[in-house]
Amino acid sequence: MLNIADTLDRWCRGTRPFALATVIDVHGSAPLPVGTSAAVDVDGNAVGSMSGGCVEGAVYELCQQVLTDGGAPQRAWFGHSDDDAFAVGLTCGGELDVLVQRIDPAAEPHLAAALDEVMSGRPTAVAHVVDGSEELLGRTMYVLGDVDAIHGTLDDGEVDRMVTAQASALLRAGRTARVEIGGDTDTCPEKLSVLVHVHASRPRMLIFGAVDFAAALSRVGHFLGYRVTVCDARPVFATASRFPEADDIVVDWPHRYLARTETDARTVICVLTHDAKFDIPLLRLALDLPVGYVGAMGSRRTHDERLNRLRESGVSEARLARLRSPIGLDLGARTPEETAVSIAAEIISYANQATGRPLSDGTGPIHGPLVRHQADGRSTPYLAARVGMDR
Template identity: 45%
Template sequence: MNDAWDAVVQWSRAGSRAALARVVDSSSGRPRPPGTTMAVSESGRVVGSISGGCVDGDICARAQEVIRRGTPEELRYDGDAGEFAAPRLPCGGRLDVYLEPVDGSLRAVLAPLRAALRDGQPIALATILAGAGHSVPRHTLIPAAAGYADPAATATLGRVRALTDPHTTGLFDLPGPENTADLRIFVHSFPAPPRLLVFGADDFAAALTRIGRFLGYRVTLCDARPAFATAARFPAAHEIVVRRPHEYLADTPVTESTAICVLTHDAKFDVPLLAAALRTDAGYIGAMGSRRTHADRVHRLQAAGVPEAELARLAAPTGLDLGARTPEETAVSIAAEIVALRRHGSGARLRDLDRPIHPVADPASARCAVPGFGE
């Protein structure tokens, strides 16, 4: 859950009224996908951003009227539609924004939604934009979380989840209950966060845990040495494990959304750990070290029976060529390689590319927001 949602919770607890703006649809290639969120308080405080600035001022002004009126408003910003009253998107494309007051219906789902996300449980928030009248609450969680369940809403909106990929965020049309209008529903999915497993407790690992958390990963730091793997040294890690790395990995679920970074610099840890890692479905497996160190590592992995096809998956030396020197610069280099692989980026300078900054996605997958590699 991003800062905008946290701000809404804090303002509600303090008795301050607020509005929540969310992108519910956008043209292919726009950088801000459905689910992008901004919160505005009645005192004018703003947390989050919808467009990177070009339409945020207009949304802020409209938010005050939505708060005063107590009813939602749907906004469209179209950079290709010529001159009209609403602000344009200078970079082109279209954004559809749902601006709503933080009322009782929304407040009812905030606590269980935050609890599910805190526990790393995937969940979706379904919001009725049109139809159904007052027969179903405007918001419900799918699946219903502990502490919140509305049978009527779940029966109605639960049908949406049956029709969609569990990670999809987007708009859906659904026939309404008997004798009611059809429903237009925005399903805002919050998948479980991707995992970053960092092995080796040194200054480079500390910097990588910080940037990993900043990028939205659930970060684990693992090292066999209790004196080095401590919460004081790695405050950004969600979890610190004192255990032999390959043993920990053997007991840990790994999916395509998992990134594994091996910074141990010690063959007795590296070889069994990487041999195990290369047998998993991890989307990224990187290992730090010089080319000389890596050549010796490859020789040892080959001797351990690791096939060439698996060795080809190994990103080593890890990171992009940024000329990095410090732990922080190196962490940026590694994170940049992870992002480039996840988002199908080239790693080249944008000024040297003759193509759109945000390539147009396949319409069939444009609304899918899966936090994994190769999405």
């Protein structure tokens, strides 16, 4: 639901009832992920998309029906029909499980409060019961990450405590996911499926080296939603005028800044200096941190020399295996802008454990393991590995 938080927040402020349709499960090549929502208010105004156009009309009609009936939440399934080319379904061949429910903001003030927190930029997790008893289906509660405060309740007991623990963990990871709660006769006999919608603080992109490649990468990082920091020990280069898209410009030795700044599992570190006096102490520290990605610019010769220096300084082979160098995917990049795209592509691929290979060079779902075509007609899965991520 957080993909349309701005409109839902406005409707809640005006105590305008609406029907909320949420993707609660996905199979195959569905166009949008779990947690995506669309909504229709009492005047017929619609917001959001669930499939890029394939099933929007059917979802709209179902929302209007739920608004009119005012009854219990409804489930709908959308798949692909080979028998009827005009049937409502996903042309991509995927399947969507959708929950549609009526929301009365006056009766659920905590949901309105959660949307206010999201719009203010505070880390927030909204727990949404998407499968379970009729009494709890569709109910919500939320957790604020910065103060670990809980608002709303599902059953005012063990279920609340279990949901809060799961929501807090997903909020720290910055990940929306569906989790199973209960089913244990000793502690919580009722089994629930809860979709945790997460609005996390922006992940960080730390760029070391105030060079032209850094200027281009800071623009791409900003576009991708990162909080971008550019750090360089040379004040003549590390200036706001050279990096207008960066959120922070830091003049300091890179390793000293990294030692004192905040990082987490979503942080990406890009070392673009290719200068040993900066790189070695910085990478020694970076490779020991539980961050999401560490990449370093340089030729293959520079990379080999860098590895030898890092080994001599005591960095283990397991840690060295985390280093993505030369940084970026092989796109034939030459300009700073092309190189920035190459680096961003590798970051996205690495985070999703994807292959980085052309989608046209395979078969199977585009959001699943890619299968390579063989000349002899056989198919071989591409294997993606994140080596050495022992955190």
